[in-house]
Each structure stands twice: as structure tokens, then as C-alpha cells.
Amino acid sequence: MAGPGAARRKARSQDGVLLDRELEDLPPELRWREWMLRMEAVIFAAAEPVTRETLTRVVGRNCSIELLIDDLREELRDRPYDIVAVAGGWQHRSRSAYTSAIRASQAPTRSVTASLSETEAAVLAAIAYLQPVTRGELSNMFGKEVSRDTIASLRDAGFLGSGPRSPTPGAPYTYVTTKHFLSAFGLETLRDLPDLERLEDAGLLSRQALGEGATAESESDSVEE
Numbered sequence: 001m002a003g004p005g006a007a008r009r010k011a012r013s014q015d016g017v018l019l020d021r022e023l024e025d026l027p028p029e030l031r032w033r034e035w036m037l038r039m040e041a042v043i044f045a046a047a048e049p050v051t052r053e054t055l056t057r058v059v060g061r062n063c064s065i066e067l068l069i070d071d072l073r074e075e076l077r078d079r080p081y082d083i084v085a086v087a088g089g090w091q092h093r094s095r096s097a098y099t100s101a102i103r104a105s106q107a108p109t110r111s112v113t114a115s116l117s118e119t120e121a122a123v124l125a126a127i128a129y130l131q132p133v134t135r136g137e138l139s140n141m142f143g144k145e146v147s148r149d150t151i152a153s154l155r156d157a158g159f160l161g162s163g164p165r166s167p168t169p170g171a172p173y174t175y176v177t178t179k180h181f182l183s184a185f186g187l188e189t190l191r192d193l194p195d196l197e198r199l200e201d202a203g204l205l206s207r208q209a210l211g212e213g214a215t216a217e218s219e220s221d222s223v224e225e
Contacts, residue, residue, distance in 0.1 A: 019057075019058065021057075021058060021059060021060050021061070022060045022061070023035070023060065031060075032063075032068075032071075035058075035059040035060065035063055035068055036068055036071055036072055036075075038058040038059060039055050039058065039059065039065075039068055039069070039072065040072055040083070042054065042055065042058060043055075043083060043090055043091060043092055044092055046091070048087075048089070048091070048180075048183060049086045049087045049088065049089030049090060049091040049183050050089045050090050050091065051088060051089040052065055052089070054089070055090075069083060069090060080094060080095055080097075080098045081093060081094050081095060082095055084186065085188045086182060086183050086186050086187060086188055087179045087180075087182035087183040087187070087188065088179065088182075088188070088189075091183065093186060115157075116157075119150060120150055120153060120154055122142070123138060123142075123146055123150055123151070123154065124154055124159055124160075124177075124181070126138055126141060126142075127154075127160065127175050127176070127177060128177050128181065128190065128193060129193065131163060131174070131175065131176040131177060132163030132164055132166070132174035132175065132176050133163075133174055133175060134166050134168070134172045134173065134174050134175070135148070135151060135172070135173075135175070136172060137166075151175065158178060158180035158181075159177060159178060159180060159181045159184070160175050160176070160177060160178060160181075161175070161176055161177075161178045162174070162175065162176070163175055163176040177190070
């Protein structure tokens, strides 16, 4: 039977859920193990990457989230999935070595990137590297108009949000990627994007073309005024 100390600890839990986070009645080894299992259960059940704030709701105040994650990852070393840092949190992800097996199975997955058209994927990549960027700048970079429908589709998928107004004439809207974009592509931050120079060498993106396009758009706007 739990003593009054445990009852008080449970009563202090958030959101009305009775949970003893400190687990002071357990030996240190069992306490740590229980914290690990709680965190893995939360990460496994969550639809989006789980933040540090969320994980602290189920473990002790003075324990290290990073050390618990490290121990969990060590236990998963021989499993076909891992716990990875994405979009400011942690999430279960299949290891890349099993990508071909997953594709061959044709099993429905949580990934939404496969549903992107070639045009949408190219526009999304350009925005990711060059944000904040306007639709006009994107059109000039690609040498053809980037339609409002393409932008709307990427916004509806949760990949894009509105950025600051551009300082160019007319102050058009700019577009930026979202936290959902990071999660969908397994990135912790935008700094984890592949090196832009390699994409330029492959002819997939060009910062120079964007700069020239932005200048041409600005001059065009000035003429129209």
C-alpha cells in the first residue's frame, strides 16, 4: 500500500492525471528503467515528434532526458527502427537499411512525402533552401510560373507557412517551411538539409538564378508602377 508521500506526489501531477513521476519508492535501477519505458511508450504512441516538455511530464524532475534517450537507443541498436531527433523532438523511425523492404511490402506507412508530385517536391525543396521566398521569385528561378495551386497544395499538406512580407515593391507574401516539414523529412533543424552546393553542382537548385530572378521581378514591378 502506497504511503502518504506517494499520494502527495501523485496529487501534484499535471492535467489531473495521477502519476508518480519521482518514483522514490523504487531502487535507482528500477526507477531509471521505468522512466525509460514511460518515455518509449509516449514516443511510440505519439503522432508527431515528442518534445522535451512532453517527456518531462512522465519522468522525475532531476533526471536527464538525453541520457534516457541514449539508453533507449542503445537497447534498439539491433532493431530495424530507432528513436531519432526530428523537428525539435524525438520520434520512432525505421532504419534506412530497411527502406527497400518497406517499399517492396507496399504496406501503408505514415510517410506523406510519397504523395508529392515532381513539381511539388521541386518547389518545396527550393523553398526549404531559399526561404523566405516569394512565389514570383520561385517562378523566375524555375523559368516558368509556380502556380497558386502548387503553393496551396503544399500548404494544405502542412509543409508551408507564411513568412514575412518581402521588402520588394508590392511587399508580396513569402513562404517558409513548417515544423511538420522537418518531421516528415526526418530533420531536426533546417541545418540538417543536404549541402546546397552539392545540389547546385547537380543542377537541381541555383542561388544565382534566384538572385537574378528576384532582381528581374523587382525591375518588372517598378516598370508596372
